Amino acid sequence: MIRPFLLTLFVVFISNNIASSNLPIIEYKSIHHPVISKTGMVVSQRLSASKIGAEILKKGGNAVDAAVATGLALAVVLPRAGNLGGGGFMVVYLKDEGKTIAIDYREKAPAAAHRDLFLDKSGNYDKKKAQFSLLSAGVPGTVYGLHHALTEHGTMSWQEVLEPAIRLAEEGFSVPHDLANTLASSPYKQRLSSNQASANSFYKKDKSNYRAGETLRQPDLAWTLKQLHKEGPDAFYKGEIAKKIVKEMELNGGLITADDLSNYKAVEREPVVGTYNEFKIVSMPPSSSGGIHLIQMLNMLEPYQIKEMGFGSAGSIHILTEVMKRAYADRSKHLGDMDFYDVPFGLMSKKYAKSLNESISLDSLTPSKDIFAGDPYPYESPDTTHFSVMDKYGNAVSNTYTLNFSYGSGIVIPGTGMLINNEMDDFSSKPGVPNGYGLLGSEANSIQANKRPLSSMTPTIIFKDEEPYLVLGSPGGSRIITTVLQVALNVMEHGMNIAQAVNSPRIHHQWLPEVLMIEDGYGADTESLLTNKGYRLYSSRTMGSVQAIVREGDYFYGAADPRRPSSGAVAP
Ligand code: DON
Numbered sequence: 001m002i003r004p005f006l007l008t009l010f011v012v013f014i015s016n017n018i019a020s021s022n023l024p025i026i027e028y029k030s031i032h033h034p035v036i037s038k039t040g041m042v043v044s045q046r047l048s049a050s051k052i053g054a055e056i057l058k059k060g061g062n063a064v065d066a067a068v069a070t071g072l073a074l075a076v077v078l079p080r081a082g083n084l085g086g087g088g089f090m091v092v093y094l095k096d097e098g099k100t101i102a103i104d105y106r107e108k109a110p111a112a113a114h115r116d117l118f119l120d121k122s123g124n125y126d127k128k129k130a131q132f133s134l135l136s137a138g139v140p141g142t143v144y145g146l147h148h149a150l151t152e153h154g155t156m157s158w159q160e161v162l163e164p165a166i167r168l169a170e171e172g173f174s175v176p177h178d179l180a181n182t183l184a185s186s187p188y189k190q191r192l193s194s195n196q197a198s199a200n201s202f203y204k205k206d207k208s209n210y211r212a213g214e215t216l217r218q219p220d221l222a223w224t225l226k227q228l229h230k231e232g233p234d235a236f237y238k239g240e241i242a243k244k245i246v247k248e249m250e251l252n253g254g255l256i257t258a259d260d261l262s263n264y265k266a267v268e269r270e271p272v273v274g275t276y277n278e279f280k281i282v283s284m285p286p287s288s289s290g291g292i293h294l295i296q297m298l299n300m301l302e303p304y305q306i307k308e309m310g311f312g313s314a315g316s317i318h319i320l321t322e323v324m325k326r327a328y329a330d331r332s333k334h335l336g337d338m339d340f341y342d343v344p345f346g347l348m349s350k351k352y353a354k355s356l357n358e359s360i361s362l363d364s365l366t367p368s369k370d371i372f373a374g375d376p377y378p379y380e381s382p383d384t385t386h387f388s389v390m391d392k393y394g395n396a397v398s399n400t401y402t403l404n405f406s407y408g409s410g411i412v413i414p415g416t417g418m419l420i421n422n423e424m425d426d427f428s429s430k431p432g433v434p435n436g437y438g439l440l441g442s443e444a445n446s447i448q449a450n451k452r453p454l455s456s457m458t459p460t461i462i463f464k465d466e467e468p469y470l471v472l473g474s475p476g477g478s479r480i481i482t483t484v485l486q487v488a489l490n491v492m493e494h495g496m497n498i499a500q501a502v503n504s505p506r507i508h509h510q511w512l513p514e515v516l517m518i519e520d521g522y523g524a525d526t527e528s529l530l531t532n533k534g535y536r537l538y539s540s541r542t543m544g545s546v547q548a549i550v551r552e553g554d555y556f557y558g559a560a561d562p563r564r565p566s567s568g569a570v571a572p
Pocket of ligand 1: 383384385402403404405406423426454455456457474475476477478480
């Protein structure tokens with residue numbers, strides 16, 4: 001219960017904020033409140049990067065300009081996931097053209113990669129090779145992807161959107177608590193400080209830690225960004241940065257060659273599209289599994305009375321779990337890079353969802369051992385971080401990008417200040433052996449030269465009345481798709497405002513292992529109803545970090561996930 005005194009303070013605080021920005025008085029049903037604006041919104045996992053994006057919007061830039069500036073700034077201030085040495089996905093709604101595009105700038109396997117790359121002499125999966133060696137690095141796509149987005153769909157120059165990032169790297173920034181904490185703690189300290197270039201980037205000369213509030217300068221990273229400023233992406237894929245990457249690969253057993261870098265291209269793809277009641281869902285196609293399974297799960301959920309069951313009830317958690325298990329079983333068999341494997345898009349058909357629903361009972365759970373990947377019908381119609389941007393012109397950007405694990409492989413390419421990804425572990429290295437997120441895979445996601453490893457990233461734009469309504473996405477490895485699903489349902493079904501939708505607790509099931517991961521915040525009675533039904537509950541640390549925006553009429557409502565500190569929603 002909030003005491004009347006606190007409630008009065010809260011109302012005064014809200015009213016003052018609203019009055020000063022000439023915004024409507026809104027009565028919230030919950031204590032969660034979003035940032036409100038009439039001029040656009042940038043939400044990312046670092047307040048300082050959101051501010052840079054908002055500054056770009058203020059100068060008249062569009063959502064793509066702001067997104068690219070935010071992405072480049074995050075490469076400096078959020079080294080665990082913001083990156084130049086990784087890859088990702090961007091979904092963009094272009095108001096003037098009335099269409100949504102999907103940019104796939106996922107890393108690619110080097111040409112010398114092969115199916116058994118991560119197996120040792122006895123044929124066993126070698127975790128160290130797959131996750132923490134230069135072999136774990138895919139050919140990075142971020143620089144290509146961000147530059148492509150800007151030059152094709154932005155309005156500002158590459159130099160202009162790079163400048164704030166260069167400043168942050170050169171002059172430094174005040175280290176936030178969560179960065180100081182992760183860098184000082186296990187396993188990151190051991191991992192990063194055992195590599196000389198990484199130690200130079202993230203620790204003091206004597207390898208001691210930066211404390212919160214101290215200034216972290218990254219001169220090598222500033223050099224890299226200045227090369228990009230001068231030469232554009234060629235610096236990265238053909239020029240001085242490429243030379244440093246190749247030299248490190250040759251010296252220390254990596255596979256990426258000069259040809260791999262110069263051949264890299266991001267691809268613009270048709271997004272996947274589905275519906276949920278009156279909403280249109282537009283999301284990322286393969287090489288991410290995110291969009292397909294988000295739509296598949298929403299199709300399965302549509303016939304159920306989710307709203308009536310109520311948020312967080314044992315009944316609604318049961319249905320969600322049954323749906324998640326079936327989707328992740330399908331993922332393990334049917335999903336891989338669509339340039340290499342014939343992905344069955346029928347996974348997104350309503351008819352297929354209906355057939356899967358026939359095996360779901362409201363009363364009892366289906367053990368994962370009794371769930372198998374299905375045979376979808378032919379389709380009838382056609383430490384990661386997320387940021388969302390909407391501008392006053394009606395454009396929207398939903399972007400998720402990553403190094404894979406927090407700080408990727410832990411290896412900085414000497415002289416560049418840039419961490420290299422360990423995305424190759426997202427391939428299925430051996431049938432039946434789970435990857436770093438416990439995910440299983442098959443032929444569809446086997447390692448092949450130049451192929452993109454399968455992702456779960458789910459940058460999404462949800463439309464209402466043909467206009468972008470909800471922009472969202474999340475990190476969280478295998479938990480990304482279920483996280484996006486639940487926040488979308490919180491808005492579409494439970495009528496929560498976006499801050500409440502983001503903040504509310506979440507669950508996750510991925511078919512195997514047979515456990516239901518559950519965040520704190522559900523009632524003990526809900527948990528015991530689930531346990532009595534046969535669920536094995538695993539009390540999880542927080543899952544995901546959703547950065548989201550809702551647009552209703554003239555107003556933008558932004559919410560940054562409190563699960564990862566120092567995130568922020570900023571209006572221009
Ligand atoms: O692409 C993927 O699905 C993974 N590499 C994402 C990793 C991730 O979300 C880590 N962050 N928490």
